[in-house]
Amino acid sequence: MKLLQLPECILGEFEATATPKFAILSNCRDNIHLRGGKRDISSSNLHESFANSWIIKAADHLALLGIYHIWVAEVCIGSADEERNEAVNGLRQRLEKAEVCFVYLHDLPAGVSYDQDVWAKCTFWKQARALPDLLIPPRVEFFDQGWAPRGSKGSTELASLISSITNISTRVLLDSSTLTDFGLGVRISWAAGRTASLEEDLIYYLAPILGISMQTRYDEGREQAFLRLQKKVLRDCRDGSLFGWLSSDEKEVRGMFSKSPDEFSHFAGPHKKYQWDGPWPMSSKIRFCNRGLELQVQTYKLDPYIVVDIGCCEANLSQLKHRRVGVLLRNWSGVYVRAKPAVQSVVFSTAPFQMIDVVQHLDARKASKIRSYFESQDNSSSLMSISQVEKHLTTTLAISTSPRDVLEAGSMPGISPNEDTRSGNATPTSVQLSTGIKRGRSGRPMSSPGSRQEQAGPSSRSYRRSHSDSESSDSDSDASSESEYDDYDEYEDEVIELDPNHPLLVIRSNLVDFVYGQGKSWMSSATYTTPPQDRLPPKKRCRTIDDQSSPALIKYEEGADDHFIARRFDGFYHLACPYYIAKPEKYYKSCLLGHSLQSIEDVIGHLIQHHKEPPYCPICRREFDSPWVRDQHVRTRTCAVVNSGEVDGVNERQRRKLRKRDRVRLGEETRWTRVWHTVFPELAPPESPYLHDGVDVAVAMMRDYWATRGPKLAEGYLGDSAQLDSHDMQTLDAFYRLVLDDLLAKVWDDVDFRSGSGEAGSSETV
Structure with a gap:
């Protein structure tokens, strides 16, 4: 130097x-x-x-x-x-x-x-x-x-x-x-409006703020230098605010990257649109390819566009847990370009992941050509016009003082701008949203338990391969297995509670007592068993109707005289959480009452989402609520070294192994044992991975009973107590979930089940 x-x-x-x-x-x-x-x-x-x-x-x-x-x-x-x-x-x-x-x-x-x-x-x-x-x-x-x-x-x-x-x-x-x-978008916005004697120097002075180094190439121009900087940054992070830039021309056609730090000016200053200054967690997988950027990302169809989720902007933590932002892309010759780059959408629901290729950067000539093509398509096509799309999109991302306003704005894929997109004064369109809605990861409101069989059948993600597929090579199984769990990684479902004064809550207690009496009577005679270990998943965990004339679940056993004996039973045992078995005093009630694990995919997803290793100090082993608080504690250097002390949770290494080691062809018990060895490599696995004793199986049976018969009983009971026509399915779904929580709590508190004197049904083991 x-x-x-x-x-x-x-x-x-x-x-x-x-x-x-x-x-x-x-x-x-x-x-x-x-x-x-x-x-x-x-x-x-x-x-x-x-x-x-x-x-x-x-x-x-x-x-x-x-x-x-x-x-x-x-x-x-x-x-x-x-x-x-x-x-x-x-x-x-x-x-x-x-x-x-x-x-x-x-x-x-x-x-x-x-x-x-x-x-x-x-x-x-x-x-x-x-x-x-x-x-x-x-x-x-x-x-x-x-x-x-x-x-x-x-x-x-x-x-x-x-x-x-x-x-x-x-x-x-x-x-x-x-x-x-601070997020990338915020840090880049600090460079907006600044000047340098050589235009490339603006980008070179920004590089250390973003934590990267760059090779100097003078005379390449600021735009090319900024493009190189964004590519460099993207290789080392997954902060979606890098894509949160806004153009001043909404009719432009652009690539995924910005042209200037000035396009990030809405992250700070008088027209600031986001109260949250931190990074935007983006669950997408990104890699560079010869067609641009290959994104495995959540998308929402809005002809002729798709809305791509670019990350979670946790702008109002006290009122709404997750507030995500999306940008508009449009297909051109098999790849996507960014259309209407002055527009962003607020995303509240979730959607399946999709693999798409997006152009990184467009020169002026090619952008003009694509823009002319889109305009001709819009004029001749019967697809939704630009003006109609604008009615469903918004650029108003300023934080609402009312959580109700935020929710109303989020019930559509987006809301149209009523004023200049850069002014920060646009007004969102208000759309009525029913209370008590829980949206699944597919982005659709979850239907009632009776129709979707949440508790009775396997997860919708559980088994997508046929028997012949299960005999495929390990490499194929690896790839599929990893993709199965991608949507467990970042977010939980968002639950909106019913209003405390909702009329349905008045009859909640009486309905719970009525259904519990019926369910306990059924449980006393029901028979549960372990599912067959023929390397195929059980088709159902429980019978779906009460009609005794219909086929029950049947287990075939070989008799002494080489005959097959058919035994009727009512359901299969549910799977247990490994942490629930290993440390029941800590996870007993929360895992048992809060989660129903009906497939190995459910078990792995549950571990990834609910048993993630918390941020902790490597010196004193103290646990913290967030990495930021942990880092602040470590910087003080005031704690003493503690050599003992266990931190519960699935770390990143175990998380990868859970995904990669799963093999459908091995059968349910073997797969669960693999999960156990990944999470607890030094502990011997239990004799059975199932909930088959006392209150454990009673809780599982009550879940199944409610899923298969509960809504029908509730509808019959409510028919005399309330007008069902006055409540939509989403409101009833929220109410039914509260009823199920109460039913499980009653099973937990029931002395008969806990003492074993009134153990639910009879059990058979393979």
């Missing part, structure tokens, strides 16, 4: 491991760029050249701090390619190692107070080089045109003033270590 030694003004080069204490001088008066400084003078006359310069004046202040070496752009950057690359790629490390960064505001009048109007006129705030100089160094000192100290960015008053001028959060100004807590 080249440093200028003071007061002699001798330029020297130092090894990275032997760098003396040094300061960085930041000055926008000469508008120095990273391509090379103004070092057109020899080392012998540097002191003479700088005799009356601002560098010598800075030296007087640095001497008070015991610092006699400085890094300044116009002296320490040469014109050679190696020096330019070092200046760009070593910028972050250089700023972090510096003892202090002096910012000389040559156009700030001496003695002026903290008047925002006066300070905002300083050209430093609009320079690209100001961004890393403000954010990365732990200590930044400001001086006015008379070289009088004006304060440090670490002071609350000055940090607040700088934040008002630059739209940069005071949190990162006061603590540079929090930089990574």
Whole structure:
């Protein structure tokens, strides 16, 4: 590293491991760029050249701090390619190692107070080089045109003033270590509206803010440099806010990447659309291919477009758990391009994953050609017109003060903009949404338990291959198995409770007592058994109707005289959660009453979603609610080392193994045992993976009873107590779920089942 030694003004080069204490001088008066400084003078006359310069004046202040070496752009950057690359790629490390960064505001009048109007006129705030100089160094000192100290960015008053001028959060100004807590879209927005003497330098100064390094290619232009930066960033993260940019022309046709940091300006400033500043978790899988970007992403059909989910913007945690954002894509010759790039959609439901190819970048000529093609298609096609689509889309992503307003806006794929998309003043269209709705991962409202057989039948994801498929190679099984569980990874279903004054809740207790009496009577005579281990999944866990004349579930056994004996029974045992068996005192009630596991896919999905290893301190083994809180704790370095102490949960390594080791061809018990060995490699597996004793099987049987007969009993009971026509299916579905919760709670509290004196039904084992 080249440093200028003071007061002699001798330029020297130092090894990275032997760098003396040094300061960085930041000055926008000469508008120095990273391509090379103004070092057109020899080392012998540097002191003479700088005799009356601002560098010598800075030296007087640095001497008070015991610092006699400085890094300044116009002296320490040469014109050679190696020096330019070092200046760009070593910028972050250089700023972090510096003892202090002096910012000389040559156009700030001496003695002026903290008047925002006066300070905002300083050209430093609009320079690209100001961004890393403000954010990365732990200590930044400001001086006015008379070289009088004006304060440090670490002071609350000055940090607040700088934040008002630059739209940069005071949190990162006061603590540079929090930089990574901000999403990519927010960090890029800090570069919006800034200038540099060479347009590529705007991107090179942004790179260390995003935590990457870039090769310098001057004369390529800002757009190409920004495209390279986005590709580089995308290889190392899955922050969907990188795709959250907005164009000023909604009729444009674009690629997936932005052209300028200015298109991220809505992430900060007066027109800020998102209260959440953190990363947007994006559950998609992304890879680069010869057709652009290959995305395995959740999509929503809206002819002639698709809405692609680009991540979860947890904007209002107290009112709505997940608030996701989508962008519009349109098919062109087998690949997708971004259409209406000035529009975004609020996404509240979930949808299946789909593999699509999206163009990364379009030049102006090709974009114009595609745009003309789309316009001709819209004029001649019977598909939904652009104006009709606009009625279903919105660009209003500002946080609603009312959770009801947010939910109303989210019941459609999107809402149309009523005003300028960049103004932040659009008004969402209000759509009535029934209360008490739970939406499944398919994006559709979940039907009543009777119709969808939530408890009785296997999961809709459970078995999609025929018997011949189950004999396929392990590699095929691997690929399919991993895709089966992708939608378990990030989000839980969102449940909207019924209003406490809803009329159905008045009869809730009486209905529960009525159904429980009927169910307990059925359970006393019902027969359950283990499913056949013929490597095929059981078709059903329970009979679906009460008609005794219809075929019951039948198990065939070979008799003594080589005859097959048919035994009638009512259902198969449900599978147990491995954590429930290994640590019943901790997970007994929550796993048993909260989840029904009717397939191995259900077991794996349950482990991934509900038994994920929590963030914990590797030093003291303390658990935390979020990685951010854990990291804050670790940074304090105040805890003591604890060598013992177990942290429950499936870690990332186990999560991958759960997906890859599952084999449908092995049979249910063997597959469950594999799951056990993955989660608890040092513990011996239990004799059975099923819930077959006491209250365990009683809870499972009550689930099955409610799923197969409960809604019919409830409808008959409610027919005399309420007008069912006044309640839609979604409201009834929410009510039925509350009834099921009460039924399971009564089974749990029933002394007969817990003591074993009234054990449910009879059991048979294979």
